[in-house]
Amino acid sequence: MIKLKANGRERVWFYAFLSPWIIGFLAFTIVPMLTSVYYSFYKIHVFNMNVVEPTFVGFKNFKYIFEDRLFLKSIGNTFTYAIIRVPVGIIVSLLVAVLLNRKMPGTKLFRTLIYLPAMIPIVGSTIVWRQLFSNDFSLLNFLIGNIGLGPVKWSSYDNAMGSVLLMSIWCGIGPSMIILLAALQNVPVSQMEAAELDGANAVQKFFHIVVPMLSPTLFYLLITGIIGALQAYAEMSLLQMPGDSTTTMTMVVVQNMYRMDGYGIGYSSAMSWFIFFVVGLITVVFFRVTNKFVYYEG
Amino acid sequence: MxxxxxxxxxxxxxxxxxxxxxxxxxxxxxxxxxxxxxxxxxxxxxxxxxxxxxxxxxxxMNPPVWPDPIRLVNYKEVFFEIEMPLLFKNTMIIVVSNMVIGIAASISVAYAFARNRTREKNIFFSVLLATMMLPWVVTLVPQYIIYNKINWLGTMLPLIAPSIGGSAFFIFMFRQFLMAIPKDLDEAALIDGCGRLGILIRILLPQCMPIIATMIIFSFNGSWSDYVGPSIYLTDPDQYTLSIGLSKYLVANSVTPWHRVMAGCVLFSLPMIVVIFTCQKAFTRGIVASGLKV
CATH class of the missing domain: 1.20.5 (Single alpha-helices involved in coiled-coils or other helix-helix interfaces)
Structure with a gap:
């Protein structure tokens, strides 16, 4: 009886604090999501953001996905991208965060500078990033040429994915670093001092104190990183590697291609839900497996 | 040696x-x-x-040419040509309301996920994660149709109101951060008769300043540079945001004045630099250490 009452009270405050999300979900998320499910069963023509003449086609849109060579190829591209982007991004950001968590002059400035590439507005970024990586005028080639390297064909068939990855990690270090820095502030000083007294060196402290204490945040970066990388498209569409190169086409790039075409909304919605299930499946696996290694307090 | x-x-x-x-x-x-x-x-x-x-x-030019003479007037020109003060004000309205509503909501929801013990919270958490997994562009057309029906087009509401539910990324991030904070202190406060909201505000939030600063940085940068939303929903030039103003300026001239566009981009990123620089004040350790040491 007492237990039930306590449970009830627990439930009351759960829903009270959850209510903003429930309101937001019901008002702004669920209807567009369900509408896109509806679209995925129709052939739809969108004109001026208005839907005209929808025709029911059943599961045809979903069937097309498995016959769509470009899309099937894009699945492989997406996985290549994600497998490199996620771990490299996390490891580099972690090292940079630990480096800039040190008490030394200039850390604030360094953190800001490292965040800068993520702040270039879209309007400017097309010019800036494309000039860095284009084939005929590559600023990067000019710079590495000064120290006797290169030139690299950044947007050739073989290098295009590498360039996209480089750019993506380049922009991504700052934000991940900030999250990790925030988490590093709560690593107890007492534990570090105790370990130091026990004669632990920097590497031991890093793996036995810093990494476990950061594990909830690293887990967050891993899961959101996977979700983000499997849906990557901004970097690819920004760099716009040569048209004949399909090596950088990811699932969402292909999905967007059909969406932009006014007749493709139904098909692209079906594709989105296919992507949803792929991302969901992989996320669930990683969530289950890695959550065991996360160290939560209390 | x-x-x-x-x-x-x-x-x-x-x-x-x-x-x-x-x-x-x-x-x-x-x-x-x-x-x-x-x-x-x-x-x-x-x-x-x-x-x-x-x-x-x-x-x-290839190879790149060093600017000679250095033309600082570009900044002045772009500043007045795109009416930056007005764009700045509009952007600020959206950014600040998104930030305040979005962060407050995310904190509240994350607290429920991190500290509550009901069993159904796992279901809700799965739904929260699932909302991140659908490519968001697919909801653009349905969203537009809905906002059209309730007459929100041409207003800032579609850009502000959805923040009431918080951001899934913030909620997840804040939940992880809360779960790394020992429960001893808030359980002690509960026994002393402190309410749930009191625990959140008086005990947990003071320990969460670094992650709140992080959310401020992300929220500010996100809404400040948002382009897709404003470009769809804002029709009145008096309501244009900075990113819309800049991109309209880009296409307004037959020959794009790239040097001035770039000057505009630098001005565009200045507020974000100020925010990230000042928010780092919260990145000091010691709050936890002093709160928990016996």
Whole structure:
């Protein structure tokens, strides 16, 4: 009886604090999501953001996905991208965060500078990033040429994915670093001092104190990183590697291609839900497996 | 050489050795940080160089040309040509309301997920994660149709109101952060008769300043540079945001004045730089240490 009452009270405050999300979900998320499910069963023509003449086609849109060579190829591209982007991004950001968590002059400035590439507005970024990586005028080639390297064909068939990855990690270090820095502030000083007294060196402290204490945040970066990388498209569409190169086409790039075409909304919605299930499946696996290694307090 | 140095070090008293070690470490770390920053700021630096070019076409020269003379007037021109004060004000309205509503909501929801013990919270958490997995562009058309039906087009409401539900990324991030904070203190406060909201505000939030600062940075940058939303929903030039103003300026001229566009981009990113710089004040340790040590 007492237990039930306590449970009830627990439930009351759960829903009270959850209510903003429930309101937001019901008002702004669920209807567009369900509408896109509806679209995925129709052939739809969108004109001026208005839907005209929808025709029911059943599961045809979903069937097309498995016959769509470009899309099937894009699945492989997406996985290549994600497998490199996620771990490299996390490891580099972690090292940079630990480096800039040190008490030394200039850390604030360094953190800001490292965040800068993520702040270039879209309007400017097309010019800036494309000039860095284009084939005929590559600023990067000019710079590495000064120290006797290169030139690299950044947007050739073989290098295009590498360039996209480089750019993506380049922009991504700052934000991940900030999250990790925030988490590093709560690593107890007492534990570090105790370990130091026990004669632990920097590497031991890093793996036995810093990494476990950061594990909830690293887990967050891993899961959101996977979700983000499997849906990557901004970097690819920004760099716009040569048209004949399909090596950088990811699932969402292909999905967007059909969406932009006014007749493709139904098909692209079906594709989105296919992507949803792929991302969901992989996320669930990683969530289950890695959550065991996360160290939560209390 | 190195060996004798080491021997000397050993001979010194412990404090001195530690100090020299710290100094050497500082120098190495400083050098690494400096080199890394120098490499990473190349795109931004390039934008900066382009923004003071005397002529737009010089941006596309191969090899690149150093601006001569340095033309700072570009900044003044773009500032007045796109009516930056108005755009700035509009952007600020959206950014600040999104930030306040979005962060408050995310904190509340994350607290429920981190500290509550009901069983159904796992179901809700799965739904929350699932909302991140659908490519968001697919909901653009349905969203537009809905906002059209309730007459929100041409207003800032579609850009502000959805933040009431918080951001899934913030909720997840804040939940992880809360779960890394020991429960002892808030359980003690509960026994002392402190309410749930009291625990959140008086005990947990003071320990969460670094992550709140992080959310402020992300929220500010996100809404400040948002382009897709404003470009769809804002129709009245009096309501344009900075990113819309800049992109309209880009296409307004038959020959794009890239040097001035770049100057606009630099001005565009200045507020974000100020925010990230000031928010780092919260990145100081000690709050937790002082709160929990017996």
């Amino acid at each position: 190195l060996k004798t140095e080491n021997k000397q070090k050993r001979a010194l008293p412990l404090v001195r050795t530690k100090k020299t070690r710290k100094l050497i470490g500082d120098i190495v770390c400083f050098a690494v940080a400096l080199i890394l920053s120098c490499i990473l700021i190349i795109p931004f630096l390039w934008m900066l160089i382009c923004s003071v070019q005397p002529e737009s076409s010089l941006i596309f």
